[in-house]
Amino acid sequence: MTTSFVSPRLLMIGGGAVGKVAEVLGQFGLSKPLVVTDPWMVSSDTVEKALAPLRAGGMNPGVFSDTVPDPTDTVIEAGVAAMKAGDYDCLVGFGGGSPMDTAKAMAILGAAPAGAKMRDFKVPAQANRGALPVICIPTTAGTGSEATRFTVITDTERDEKMLIAGLGALPLAAVVDYELTFSVPPRTTADTGIDSLTHALEAFVSKRANDEADEYALRAMRLIAPNLRTVYREPSNAIARAAMMKGATLAGIAFSNSSVALVHGMSRPIGAHFHVPHGLSNAMLLPAVTEYSLNAALPRYAEAARAMGVATSSEGDQSAGAKLLQELRDLNRDLAVPTPGAFGIDAAKWDGLLTTMADQALASGSPANNPAVPGAEE
Ligand code: NAD
Numbered sequence: 001m002t003t004s005f006v007s008p009r010l011l012m013i014g015g016g017a018v019g020k021v022a023e024v025l026g027q028f029g030l031s032k033p034l035v036v037t038d039p040w041m042v043s044s045d046t047v048e049k050a051l052a053p054l055r056a057g058g059m060n061p062g063v064f065s066d067t068v069p070d071p072t073d074t075v076i077e078a079g080v081a082a083m084k085a086g087d088y089d090c091l092v093g094f095g096g097g098s099p100m101d102t103a104k105a106m107a108i109l110g111a112a113p114a115g116a117k118m119r120d121f122k123v124p125a126q127a128n129r130g131a132l133p134v135i136c137i138p139t140t141a142g143t144g145s146e147a148t149r150f151t152v153i154t155d156t157e158r159d160e161k162m163l164i165a166g167l168g169a170l171p172l173a174a175v176v177d178y179e180l181t182f183s184v185p186p187r188t189t190a191d192t193g194i195d196s197l198t199h200a201l202e203a204f205v206s207k208r209a210n211d212e213a214d215e216y217a218l219r220a221m222r223l224i225a226p227n228l229r230t231v232y233r234e235p236s237n238a239i240a241r242a243a244m245m246k247g248a249t250l251a252g253i254a255f256s257n258s259s260v261a262l263v264h265g266m267s268r269p270i271g272a273h274f275h276v277p278h279g280l281s282n283a284m285l286l287p288a289v290t291e292y293s294l295n296a297a298l299p300r301y302a303e304a305a306r307a308m309g310v311a312t313s314s315e316g317d318q319s320a321g322a323k324l325l326q327e328l329r330d331l332n333r334d335l336a337v338p339t340p341g342a343f344g345i346d347a348a349k350w351d352g353l354l355t356t357m358a359d360q361a362l363a364s365g366s367p368a369n370n371p372a373v374p375g376a377e378e
Contacts (some may be wrong), residue, residue, distance in 0.1 A: 005212050006149055007253050008136075010173040011244055013236070015275045017177035018049050018137055020056020024173050025090060026091040033135070034062040034088040034105035036079065038086035041065065043140070050094045050137055062086050067095070067102040070161060070271055070278065072154045073118040080107040082191045083132065093136045093171070094241035096192065097152075097278065104151040104169040108133050111168065118153045119162060120142050123365050125153075127166035136171040139180040139242035141231070142192025142279055144199055144252015146174035146346065154272055161268035161362055170256075178238070179247035186232050190335040191279030193228040196248035198330075200224065202261040203254035204367045205293065205300045216250045218307045223247030225327075229334055262374070263289045265366035266371030269357035274345050287328040289370075291376075296319050297371035327369065 012024060025033060033054060040067045041047040053060045068075055083091065083106055087273040093103030110131030121127040121221055136146035145151070154161050184192070200220035203213050224247035229356045230240035266289070267281040276284070294301055302320035305311040310327040311320035331337075342349065357374040361367055367374065 005106040005257050006167070006170055007256070008171045009175045009369060011147065011159070011176065011249070012174070013176040015177060015242065017175045017180050018180060019053050021050055021053050021092070021135070021137065021175050022059060024175055025054075025059070026057065028133065028172060030090040031059050032087060032089040033059060033092045034064055034083055034090075035092045035094050036064050036106065037099045039065055040272045041095055041099070044183075046183065047094060050092060053286040060093070061374050062088060064199070067099045069098050070152075070154050070275070071102040071105065071307075072156050074154060074156055075102060076105045076109050076118055077207060080110045082323070083110055089131060090133045090135060090172075093134060093146075094139065096138065096140035100138060100143070100145040101151040101153065102143070103134050103136070104171070104338040105131050105153050105164065107166040108151070108164065108166070113279065118164065119155050119165070121164045122162040123165050127164050127167075127168040133172040135171055135173045135175065136303045137175045138245070138248070139231070140184055140188065141178070141181050141241070141248040142195040144196060144248050144255070146171055146176060147249050147252035148256040150202070150256065152268070159272050160273040160360055162269055162347035163347055163366070164266070165181065168253060172190060174249065176245055176249050178242040181241050181245055182236055184235070186235065188277070189235065190228070190232045191277050191283065192248070192338070193231060193244055194283040194286065194335065194337070195279035195332070196220065196244070196251045197224045197228065198263050198286055199255045199260060200247070203251065204304050205297045205371050206259045206261050207257040207371065208369050209300070210258060217254035217258070220247045220251035220254055220306040221269055223250070225310070228331065228333065232335055259369040260338075260366050262293065262367045262370035265361040265364050265370075266357070268364060269360040272360075273353050273357065274350075276340075276343060276345070280343070283335070284340060287310045287325065287332060290328055291327055293370055293372045293375070294325065300370075300371070310343065
């Protein structure tokens with residue numbers, strides 16, 4: 001029996017880390033970065049927080065800023081063209097999960113023969129090759145993409161958010177600087193924060209959970225659970241922002257070495273068809289999926305409740321599990337998570353797509369890792 005464990009080769013974590021990005025590249029002998037980011041990062045000048053230290057390190061970074069939320073295969077193809085048009089030796093993903101996933105997917109598609117499509121790499125394929133090394137700098141405390149072996153790309157022909165996995169998507173290094181998250185608005189702070197909590201919880205209850213991933217998942221829950229409401233209400237609270245950012249990265253390592261499960265499996269089709277932000281669709285699903293799954297892995301959910309600080313160590317599993325469920329419902333109330341209807345999802349369109357979405361969720365493989373595995377009807 002063998003086990004394997006993956007994480008970036010270098011993880012730099014802490015306030016001001018982005019100022020050392022040239023140093024990080026230099027340690028790997030890299031000097032010609034293409035920074036992959038989104039339009040807001042450019043219009044708000046936030047991208048300068050990465051570009052300025054790169055220039056100060058004597059580098060002349062290029063910028064690809066055409067990424068979109070829930071990145072699409074067509075944007076990746078445009079990114080690969082930009083990457084190949086320049087003499088770059090690495091990609092720097094700077095932003096939330098969308099720009100980081102774009103950089104990772106560009107590396108994968110860029111290593112493939114001409115004519116290849118992102119869908120060729122959809123799970124269960126393994127996207128192990130990358131054309132260029134990827135360094136990630138997250139600006140949201142959420143996806144953990146900076147530390148995972150995944151990228152999530154939308155197939156525009158089929159309206160499908162595809163999970164793509166493999167070492168080609170694993171960043172060489174991650175520069176994790178919580179100071180970049182002070183500007184994240186409350187709604188996105190809440191959505192991305194619940195995303196990271198969902199990563200840790202799903203990694204911990206997954207059928208693919210293991211000792212190593214458990215340690216990261218538990219540490220992540222200890223950091224995220226007591227700080228999520230604080231960052232939502234007090235955006236400039238540095239201690240809470242730092243805890244959330246570290247927690248998000250640790251949760252990324254956890255699910256990268258275990259898995260996500262039913263929440264993520266169901267969340268992707270909702271994102272693809274209704275453009276609900278990823279963390280928000282996770283939040284909408286988390287209490288109901290936990291209620292559905294609770295008794296199939298009660299001791300695990302109870303341990304998660306204790307790590308999150310909502311149950312005590314002397315409490316039995318039944319009581320701890322019930323408290324976890326209540327906490328997830330309270331969290332959605334406190335973070336003003338809307339129902340799908342209140343978000344503006346059209347009920348008729350929703351009903352019409354239910355079978356398609358159920359099939360897409362099950363085909364993604366993630367629900368099979370859930371403690372309780374539903375059929376399409378459920
Ligand atoms: P995002 O990257 O789409 O960003 C959401 C919004 O927040 C954007 O408008 C962006 O400009 C803004 N933003 C980002 N940082 C900001 C900052 N510091 N200040 C102000 N605004 C800021 O959202 P996300 O939730 O970070 O990423 C979601 C994507 O990540 C989805 O496509 C999801 O499927 C994917 N994802 C990937 C993995 C993985 O392992 N690869 C894991 C989970 C989710």
